[in-house]
Amino acid sequence: MGLFGETTRLFARRWRTLSGALINVSAAVILYTISLLTSDVHVSPLWMIWWAICGSYSAAFGEIAYRRYRELQNSSLEKSLSYPPRLKWSIYTTDGARIGDISEENYLRAKNEVDFSVSTKFLQAINYIWILWCTICKFITFLPSITIPIIFLSVFATPRDVLEALTLGQLLVGISEKHQIFVSIIFSIFIIYVFALVVSGKPLPGYKNYAGLRLKRIISRHVPNIANSDGFDIVGYEIHQ
Numbered sequence: 001m002g003l004f005g006e007t008t009r010l011f012a013r014r015w016r017t018l019s020g021a022l023i024n025v026s027a028a029v030i031l032y033t034i035s036l037l038t039s040d041v042h043v044s045p046l047w048m049i050w051w052a053i054c055g056s057y058s059a060a061f062g063e064i065a066y067r068r069y070r071e072l073q074n075s076s077l078e079k080s081l082s083y084p085p086r087l088k089w090s091i092y093t094t095d096g097a098r099i100g101d102i103s104e105e106n107y108l109r110a111k112n113e114v115d116f117s118v119s120t121k122f123l124q125a126i127n128y129i130w131i132l133w134c135t136i137c138k139f140i141t142f143l144p145s146i147t148i149p150i151i152f153l154s155v156f157a158t159p160r161d162v163l164e165a166l167t168l169g170q171l172l173v174g175i176s177e178k179h180q181i182f183v184s185i186i187f188s189i190f191i192i193y194v195f196a197l198v199v200s201g202k203p204l205p206g207y208k209n210y211a212g213l214r215l216k217r218i219i220s221r222h223v224p225n226i227a228n229s230d231g232f233d234i235v236g237y238e239i240h241q
Helices: 004-018 018-038 046-081 103-114 118-142 144-157 160-165 168-177 178-199 210-219 224-228
Strands: 088-091 098-102 233-238
Touching: 004 018, 004 046, 018 046, 088 103, 098 103, 098 144, 098 224, 103 210, 118 144, 118 178, 118 210, 210 224
Parallel strands: none
Antiparallel strands: 088 098, 088 233
16 A cells, blocks of 8 residues: 555544544644634634644654654665674774674664664754753853953944943944844854854764763663763774675
């Protein structure tokens, strides 16, 4: 059966169950309520039916597509494992000390398990939000080191009579009138700041590699010493038959 055929069957099966129908209808009601609260234009209740049908069908399509992708990856893994090992995998600490070896089968299965771990991907997605928050906080503390010298230079470059005639109210009015320019400048400085952090090669503030941590936990079943290492690198060496 084709992709859309399986999707249609799953879509119909969910609507035939009470729990599935309640979930779809509840989601449609929530979306309709949000549209009423956030829009001045009256939205027809018929849109609830449209959202329920399209939303539930899209969810079914995504589930079937993901299921097929996972079956394809598992099939590719089993096909790779059916051949003799091509590489010998050795594990080292970040300082270069050798921890141990792991067979190609165990390593590939561990990577496959990490790639399809929903909890790991969810935690990593949350971590990206945390990285953004930490980067913004760090940028705010860094911003005065740029703005204060610019203010002092502009003061020295401005004629004295202009400074004496300038009041705080005029300054605030000028900023409010040109706030879009100020926002654009600050945003541009933020982009340059993030680019500098990435180019420096240092980990972004708040970053945590959950995929690496899960891989480490799985590999520790076969190489217990890896559990005591702060970091690790896995290097593959070709096996000469």
